[in-house]
Each structure stands twice: as structure tokens, then as C-alpha cells.
Amino acid sequence: MASVSHAARLDQVSGADSRELDQVCEEVAAALYAEGTEPPFRVGSADFAADPQLICADRYWRLRFLDRPSVRTAAACSTWLVGHVARDHRTEVLEKWSLGYAFITKDSVESGQELSQALEAIVGQDTPGADTAYFTTLYQAGKHRANFWFDELHQFLDSSPLALAAGSHRRSPLFTALRSFAAFGSRVVTADHAISLLDEAWHSPDRTRHVVDICLNGIQAATPFDGAAALLRDRAAEAVRDHPRDHIFHFRLASGQHLAGQLDDALASIDAALRHLPAQGSRGSHKLLQEQYLARRDAILHSRQRARLDVEHEERLRAQDERHRIHWEQLQTELRGRADAQERAHRESQEQARANHVRSVELVAVFTSAIAFAVGSLQVSLSGDFSLRDRLLLIGVWGVAHVVFALLIVGGTWLITRPRDRS
Template structure:
């Protein structure tokens, strides 16, 4: 089949429905591959949903990569892309193809020896080596990214001959975003270093949708650090504002909200991502993404339920603690009251004992006086030759003296032992 025949078949389906468009583009791509010919037509747009030439070229190179997933295939694709795709659509097509084909061939990462041989051949070609090396670098880096080989990706982007051959493209926003992805996932690099690369790519005027996606992907799968969830939530929210219809950014935002504990908002975002997903075409791996989103939704629902149970548990603990504090306060008050009563009883007992002691001293003094008076009176009565009148006077004087003595002892005892405040 000649070049005109391929183009004629594609022109015939411009206004057809999407199913027919996919079928014809797939057939033409398969025919090109069987004939050993690359697509013989130019691509003027980056419309992967309606441009039959782009869709057919996309299917063709997809088949080529599935058949031979190597850096040399990526180099051939880069040469065709530079010659056939319009400049205004080239960046979008280049980034989507390099990263997309890397994802579908991620199970075939080439060895260091194969990488060195391919790099040598790419550099020796007549085509612009920097452009070709850049596409090939993105392709190989995309494989490492899809396999989450963070340290290998970091080393490849920083020091491999293929990446160095990309020249000025190493400063591109997408290249920096890939470096940020590698740094976030590596345990040998700090979160501050990764965030610095992220900010460079994020603030670049060349920032594309793919740059944003890789940046968010890197944050999501980063080694946990302080502010991890907040960073993902905030950057994903900005991406959603710029691309409100992008299901992947909605999914990243749902993940960030889930990490920060906002389960209701996370559930709303992942449901929105699921609603937007059917608009994705054949290359979007609809089933795979749907399963991923549904799994995340289950995790969010489970986290939401767990958070509700934790909140209820904390409320019960707080109520129990409050009751415990009340009982403790009542117990302390009761103990204080009992202590005061005990101290009061002790004081009363001490005062009563002291009073009894005083009474005992007074009683002893009184008995001593009575006995002394009786003995003295007996001597006066039984001895001497005093008259009765003199004896009575003497006994009276003696008794008054003992009364005075008893009163003096009793009064002194009371004065010494009387209560004092």
C-alpha cells in the first residue's frame, strides 16, 4: 500500500464515530508495521481524541515499542517526531509518547551495557543528537519511574552519558520534574533537596500537564516527611484549579486530603475522578486506572469510618475522664472533710484530757489540804492544855490557812493550764 492509500483511509474517517476512528487507525497502523514503513504523513495537532493522523501514528509507534521496547526504538521515534509533527504540537506529543510508551514497556528496562551501546549509536547519528537523546532519556527514565526505581533514576538522570547527551534539554521543566520524583523517593536524599527541585519545575514557564503530573506523583510516593500530606494537598489543589477536568489530578488531590485527615473532601474528589475517567481514550488504560481509583476510594471510606470510631472513642474517654475527675474531686473533698473532723476531734480530746488533768491536780491539792488540816486539827485537839475557845480559834486559823493554800494551788493550776487562742 502506497503513502496515498494510507492517507486516503484516514481521511475517510474524519467525521466518523470514535469506534470507527479507532478501528481504522488501528488497521492502518498494523498495515504500516507489517509493510515495514513508518507513517508517511505529517501530524499537525496534539488532539489525541479526533486527529486521525496523530491517532494512527500513536498506534503505530505503540506497536513498535511493544514489539521492540528499546532506546533505539525511542531514537527512531524521536527522529520521526522531529520531522513529521508540527512544532506547536511537538512538546505535547513528545512528552506523552515518551512517558506513555515507557509505562507500557516498563517491564523491559535495559542494562547498563545496552544503554551504553545505544547511547553511542544515538550520538553518532546525523539527526540532532540532543533532541533524540532527550526523547530517549525520557523514555528510559519513564521506565525507571514506572517501576519506582528512585535511586537508579536519580543516578541515570545525573550522570548517564545518554542524559548528558541531551544537552540544554537537561534544564527543561520535565527533566527537573523527573529529578524531583527520584529525589522524593530516595532515602539517600533529603526532602528539602527534592522540594527545591519540585519548586523549580513547578514555577517554570515551560510547565506542562505532564510536568505537573510527575511532580504530584513524586510527592505522593515520597518517603514520608513533615508536611508531606499538606504539600501534596496544596499542589494538587492548584493543579485541579488549572485543570478542573483532569481525573488524575483529582485523584492526587483526594490522596492529599486523605493524608491530612479530611476524609469527606477526599471521598468527594475521588468520586469526581471516577466520573471524569470515562472520557479517557484507549491509551489511558481505563480499567487499570478505574481499579486504582476504586481501591483508593475503599481506603478513604475505611479511613473515614476509622476516624469516626476514633472520635467516638475519644469522646467516651473524655467523658470517662471527666467523671473520674469529678469522683476524684469528691473523694478529695470527703478526705479533707474527714481530716478536719479528725483534727477537731483530736483537739477536743486533747483539751478534754488537759481539763481532766487540771481537775486531777486541783482535786489532789484539795485532798492534800484536807488531810493536812485533819492531821493538824487532830494534833491541836489531842495535845496541849489550851482552852476550848483557844482550840477552836487555832483550828479555825489552821483551816483558813489550808483553804487559802488549796485556793492558791487550784487558782495557779487554772491560770497555767487555761485555754489560749
């Protein structure tokens, strides 16, 4: 009768507002957990926002995992899921529950010995056993992923008996995406191998939203490699096109754009992530995500401010270089002008000195001729028996000879020292 009343309450609240829906689902889940009764109703959708049966079952199993965060609880959850969730929506619920419950219980990772002890009870020989092994493998792997234990995740997926028991599920795109996540973070696995696993999961026709999320998470958390920023940006942009209201994908896109230096686009993307972030959630902490997004936004704003300052600094350096270039050219011109002026002054000084020297030579020549003329004239006048007429004629000839001599000296000096065209 209690089960009937619980189901009736959920049926009655299906059209109510979100707060009443949340309260009723929480109360029914708590009552079922207190009674030790698994949800008796079937789930016909994967709508975690409006389907009361799914929301209630989700809250119930959340309580179970928080109480006993083990692969045994995961096995029980998987068995219930196979028996109560419609096949068309089973994959979505399975991926969301296994990874989501792993996140909220990431502080309780079971050892290999504990897994081995639980394995016999979990895995059978029929198909449901492989399905259960797959769910529990995702749950255990999700804890490694949430803790960023890349090498442990790689080892668990490759060699754990529990992971090997998942059988054909090991070829699922989600399993491959987890292997890609482990490879991206490992320092012993090459980035090329990680990218090949990423591409295999990404291009699978069975790719789901959770596959995309793990792939992007792996790129963002990867050990740095060439092209990581562009790869994250491009794949996240594709994810946003497919899921335009998914806040996680907007956040991944903002991270890729930030790393690629597209700061304005990154700011728009992180604002979109904050806008689409729901007010609350049963698995993830709204406050934790909001703080993470705001921290990224602050980092983007800081990068924008730093880039702006860098541009201003570069502009100041270019302006300073230009001023130095102009000043240097002016200085060179001034120095060349000074050198030309000094050369002209030196040349003029040399020409003036040469002219002075010529004048001196000419003056000496004229003075010498005058003295010689005077001496010669005196001798002619005071000696010999020449008549006055002969004496005057002789003095005239003597004077003409000395004038010619002086003219020859002056003319020769001018001819030798005259300015010449240097061209």
C-alpha cells in the first residue's frame, strides 16, 4: 500500500511547479530509502527536469550511493535500471547515473582487492552480468576521472577484471572516451594516441552527450601538447552547435578560446555558460561550478587587460623607437652640417693662408725689384762718364727690366697658386 501511495503522489505532482515537484520527489525518495524499498515504478523517459518517476528514482539512488559508495551499490543500481527504465532511454540514464554518482562519491575509490572480492557477486554468465559489469566499470572509472587519476584510470580500463568483464561494452564510444581521457592526462602515452582514441569516440554514430563531455574534459585536462588549444576550441564549438544550452560545453569552448588567445569570444562563451548554469542540481554542486566559471571569467578578463597593456606597451615602444629614429636622423644631419661647415671653414682658411702667402711672395718680389732698381740706378748715377741722356735711358731700361721681373714673379705666383676646379 505504501508503494501505491508513493506512486500516486508522483502521479499527482507531474504537472506541478518545479519546486513542488522537487520537494515531493525528495520526500518519496527519502521514504523509500527509509523503508529499504527500491522504487517500484517504471521510468519511461530520460527527462531529469520534469519526469517525477525518474527524478524520484534519481534521488533514491543518490541516497543509496552516498550511504554505501561501492561497486556493489552500483551493481544493484544497474540491475534496477535494466528492469525499470525503458530501453530507448536506458543509455542516457545509465551514463548519467554511473558518471554522476561517481563524481559525488569520488573520495571513496575502492582498491583492486575490494573490486576482486565484489566481482564474483556482480558478474554472471548471462547478458545482464555484462551490463552490470559495464555500469560498475563506468562508476569506478568515473571516480578515477573525477580525481584526475589518469594513469590509474588507464590501468583500470585496460587490465581490471571488472572492466574486462564488460565484454562488448568495451567497444562503446563512452568506454573509448574514458580511455582517451586517461591517455590525454598521462605523461607516458603520446598525444597522437590520445587524439586517435578521441577521434574514434567522437565520430562514432552512437556518440552521446556524455561521450562529448568526457572527450572535451580530456583535452582540457591534458598534459600540454602542440595544438591543444585549437583542438579544444574546435571540438567545443561543434559541441555547442549540437547542444546550444549546455553550460558545460560553453565553458569548454571558453577555455579553448582563452588558450587560443581569442579573448573577446572567450568572454562571450563564459558568460553564456553562466547564463545556462542551472540554479541547483542533485549530482553537481551549482556553487562549485559557478565558482569555477567565475574563476575562468576572471582569468579571461585578466588576460584581456594584460593584452591591452601589452598593446599599449608595444605602441609606446614603437613611438619611442620612431622618436629615437627621427632624433638620430636629425643628429646625423646636424653632424654632417657641422662637418661640412668645418670643412668649408678649413678650406677657406687654407685658401686665405695661401692667398696671404702669395701676397707675401708678390710683395717680396716687388720690394726686391725696387731695391735692386734703386741700387742699380744709384750706381748708374754716381759712376761712369755717361751723359745725362744716356744715364736716364739706362735707368729707364733698368727700371723696365725690374718691372718685367716683378710682373713675371707675380704672374708666375698667381699662375701656380690660382684656384682650380676640383670637379
